[in-house]
Amino acid sequence: MFRGASSISLDAKGRIAIPKRYRLLLCAQNDNQLVVTVDIKSTCLLLYPLDAWQKVEQKLATLSDTQPSERAIKRLLLGYAADVEMDRMGRVLLPPPLRHYAQLDKQLMLVGQLNKFEVWSESNWQQQIADSQTALKAEAFIDNQRLQEFAL
Template sequence: MFRGANGISLDAKGRLAMPARYRDQLVEQCAGQLMATIGIEDRCLWIYPLPEWHAIEEKLKLVPNMHPAQKALNRLLIGNASEIELDGNGRFVVPPRLREYANLDKKVMLVGQLTKFELWSEDAWEATTNAYLEQIQGGELPPELHNLSL
């Protein structure tokens, strides 16, 4: 399980270092093989260990692909998917097209989301986090979360 928000610097070649606390787990779980695609709800990237990504592809294959919404989802997720790999130093390159989509510059945030990571520009992460806090503190919780105990 991946959790926590990590501030990381993206170098001029589009590389970033995976935080050490995740490296061993990723090497063990997927030999450092990852899949990155666009986040469809926010301007971020979703990064999955390869086995997790394969499970998503299997789920997508089960849904009839003639429905316009399913076609769109497949085109967005699968059409923008790029394999990435941790190098010997625990770094990986974010493909230029994906960097552009998520507006990634020098300062980025890698955010653990249980079975995947989200990769955000630092500014977008801060803005989104503040917006979520305002919603929650303003009592704008969806009804299904009213009975959740934390």
């Protein structure tokens, strides 16, 4: 559903503009309703269409409130989750605590991840790409045949 990386800007009010190619889909399937929360493993935000977020919530509901790691996941993802609406211009307001968490500045990257978007500061995105490339080169289990399966 969502793929590719788009360079976008954060305006003075803390809004981002969703690229046009995604707007009709978000409007038709989710009535412009989205949920934004933190990524618990990276310094970025996760922006879900409402229907995709509801599936995440169902999974979160199955986690234990007595297991510390499961409770921490729920606390972070649900505690930071904010309902946001895409306006007529395709803009979404990112709440200040979330912008702070992800270290967002003026230049951002919106990265499609099938059922959601990641929202990165441009500098954190570039660092993440470099780190990923280094990690992939170091992984012994990735051989030429495996890479060819994914046309890499």
